Amino acid sequence: MLNYRFPRKQALFLINDVVGVPKPVGGADNDELDAEMLAAIFDEAARFGENLLAPSNRQGDLEPAKLTPDGVQETSGFADIYHQFCEAGWPSLAGDPEYGGQGLPNLLSVATNEIWQSSNLAWALCPLLTSGVIEALGVHGTEELKTLWLEKVTSGEWTGTMNLTEPDAGSDLAALKSRAVPQGDHYLITGQKIYITWGDHRMAENIVHLVLARLPDAPVGVKGISLFLVPKYLLDEQGRPGKPNDLRALAVEHKMGIHGSPTCVMSYGDNGGAVGYLVGEPHQGLACMFTMMNSARQAVGLQGLGIAERAYQAARDYARERVQGTLADGSRVTIINHPDVRRMLTQMLACCEAMRAFAYEAAAEVDRARAAEGDERKRREARVALYTPLVKGWMTELAQEVCSLSMQVHGGMGYIEETGVAQLYRDARILPIYEGTTGIQALDLIGRKIAADQGAALGDLFAEIDAAIDTCSLAPAVLSDGLREALAQSRRCVDGLMARAKADPAAPAAGSVNLMLLLGYLCGGWMLLRSSQRAAEHEQKGEDQAFWQTRQQVASAYAEQLLGRCSSLAQAAAAGSTTLMAIDEEQF
Template identity: 65%
Template sequence: MSEYTYPHNEALFLFNRVLRIPELCQQAGLDELNDELISAVLGEAARFGSERLAPSNRDGDLNPAYMTDDGVQEPSGFAELYREFCDAGWPALIAPTEFGGQGLPNVLSVAVHEIWNSANLSWALAPLLTQGAMEALVAHGSDQLKSRWLAKLVSGEWTGTMNLTEPDAGSDLAALRTRAEPEGDHYRIKGQKIFITWGDHKMASNIVHLVLARLPDAPPGVKGISMFLVPKYLLDENGEPGEKNDLRAVSLEHKMGIHGSPTCVMSYGETQGAIGYLVGEEHQGLACMFTMMNSARQAVGLQGLAVAERAYQAARQYARERVQGEIDGQRVTIIHHPDVRRMLAQMKAANEAMRALAYEAAAEVDRARLAGDEQSRAAHEARVALYTPIVKGWLTELAQEVVSLAMQTHGGMGYIEETGVAQYVRDARILPIYEGTTGIQALDLVGRKILADQGRALEALLADIDASLAAADRAGERVKQRMAQALSTVRETIALLMEGGENDPLSARAGCVGLMMQLGYLCGGWMQLRASQCAGELLLQGEGDEPFLMARQLSAELYADLLLPRSESLKYAILTNASALMAIGEEQF
């Protein structure tokens, strides 16, 4: 089994040079959060991730959560790790200070969550969902709900979940059937939810479920959905968990991967009805849930990077140790073979681009929050909206390729469970599916983020890429050349797609996944361009770690050679003849 080490130097290079996060911290009034403190936070997170979480990853895969007469039992050792995690204050990192949080920037939290997800994806899903529940309550909860529930979520004493999916209502939430009957100052919830990650466990003294349900007078469709806070245990007069609520996990899903994470079928209201409390306004539950879901979608994209990084490190270690073949009459490790180097280089360049884009998207959330005027805030919010489906869709799809290359690097040993790399392939496969499939992300990108505003937000992004190209006097020449070509291709594709969409409404939907991937490769190339430029400036000034900076420029060139040209071939897939697709008879598939 390979060890895991957070790429600390790469992260600090992104924070301090490419994304200029210390400047963002000063804007937020966090002057003490300088590059030294950022390095210390990431270093301590990396220590906990590599020394404590990573060794538990395999155990959770082999000995998963299971049902007992007293509910779900999480894998052995997970609860102890969770207590250490909470004792160190990690759940409170970005929560508001008035609820016991540390109020640090979102981008720092995202970097820390990369570590948790690389170290043990199954375990890391619990704090991820808890953070999402906190954000939803901060944004939409009443003062009473916040005062009763937030502090314990912030401390990690209680965990949170989100409950959307039902047996007959997957991505189509209009079909949702769970009911909520008003009763005094609360509601009685009755219904069943499926695919509820960490829906039950024994790691925390309470679990706060955010549940979508319909009121008796609810209009049909998604406009009739409300959100409710439904705890596992009701609170007593001291605000502590008391009586068990009328809800339970009735079974666990048997999954391809993320075995250590219990995925529950939840039953609400088998007797009198589970007591719940309205979050936000009646019939506005979907808007409340999307506060949580949009955060979760970027977080799932980050998971793609995280598993890809763990798989790459395993492949790199194996390639350095596995002796096979000869060069000039000498037996060599396989890292000396050009094709193995190609696979490692492609994985490394892809991971660096994914990391930079995930951190950039996270920083945009901070920039929107800290904007000094409404126009600036709106521009940053539009950029966040544009980034979200790309981060979720492109990162998770590209992660499939990276983990597959990691297995390929291992050869036949990769297909053997004992080496551990097969787990990364299995774990990563859920990522393009949950929190909205790749197709749903792409439809959202094209329909709600591009066509809805006639491409204005997208053109602002492309203009920023143009500006980076114009200023890139120290970036690699091949990076600049390939980026200019890719940018031109994307503009051509967008123009043709929007023109064709007027005559063929299905064309945008048929080509949306290709467009999302094309924009992903372009944005990844933009991140590599900026990294190459920063590395070139530091080399010229004689600052920094010269071998690292030179390798960083080479990696940007390899991204330009191995991955960026895909934008051209994707153009033809994007402009698919939708009429021909729909003309094929159902029985001919």
């Protein structure tokens, strides 16, 4: 069984010194969130993740959720862990105090969520999806819906799901066929949905499904989609789960990984129609769902960090113990002494630290946007929108590499299921696919987040990175110099793609994934620049020298091993679509 330890000290350093603790909106006073309180939160979360949740990860892989005549039965032991999770108050950490939440910053919720994702990715998908339901209801739900549903979902007593995909409508939601017919104060929902994460289980008293469907008078395409709250159990007069709704899980998918997470085929309305309640305005369901989707996309990026950290720790621990090879004097050594193993471990560590810093920065920007007003709020919301495809796309792709390197460090033992590394490799593979594939994130980035405002939000980010290079004088020179060059390449690449689009309309789409990865590596380097500057300031004070020196060494390693990729990515992104589209379809 793989051990796991949350890198608590680095997380606290990032929050206290690099990113900063944002001001909560409507929750705890910022003065209460001192270093002692933050440390206490992380201590408790780490204990839960390391001692209770992490050991269950293997069980979920060996004993997948299964469909029974009474619905889906989750992995044994998962329900007990979930009940303890709710009793400890973890689901409500960043929730609205009006509905039982603790009102702490989104950043702290994200940082603790990293622990759940590292500990047991399949299990942690359940509260992850529930968080999205909370956000969608909080923004778009009527006061009546919030009163009936939000408190129980915020506490985790009831869980939530997101129902978009259909058998004939994957990423193309315009082809969606599910129907919603008005029936008094509610709607009757009919249709089938696939790939519904934690679509059914017995861990909670109720499940709140958010379902996309069309009204009878809906216009064609995505403009005719509405969003509905469809519970597993209807509420009785006391507001408690009562009569079963007309919905059921038809199947649980057999997947490559995340076996402990039931991915369900859901059927609505087999016996006349599942009762549902409109969320938001009619025909505005996609906009409502994207409130949840954008939150989920950043959360999936965090999953990339979580599983990468677990894979790195597995490789590090194995390399410290595995004896193989000899020194010149004939003495046997552990493989961590071999330069190439050091290369892999250092690269993995640099990836994890860059991803963690960027994920925390993106989470903090959500808090800053919520606290801002007027033009400042619009600017910060644009930055959050810009970060989202980068967090989701770049971090989940990088997680694949880290998990692969972990298996490589293990050698043949990594390919054996009993060591646990193969599970991490399999579990991680879904991350660049669900909640919008890497290609979809890249198209969103270049089409909605760059072209839509003529690059204003991206230009604002570039200016901030430029300023950081000038002010972070204590950061390693190799990183400062490399980041300056990567920033220049990024600017040229974006300008070139936009200019080329006139003669080659497919050029932006053809170069979008490489551009997204380029900007991801740029942002990772920017965050490590800030981290290494603060670490150097601490080192000058003469405290904990090894920790601060390591942060600077990791930043240098990122520059030497990873930042150079920006050059080849910029070249590939700028190539356009001519060659890609020239090969005859029959020749593939």
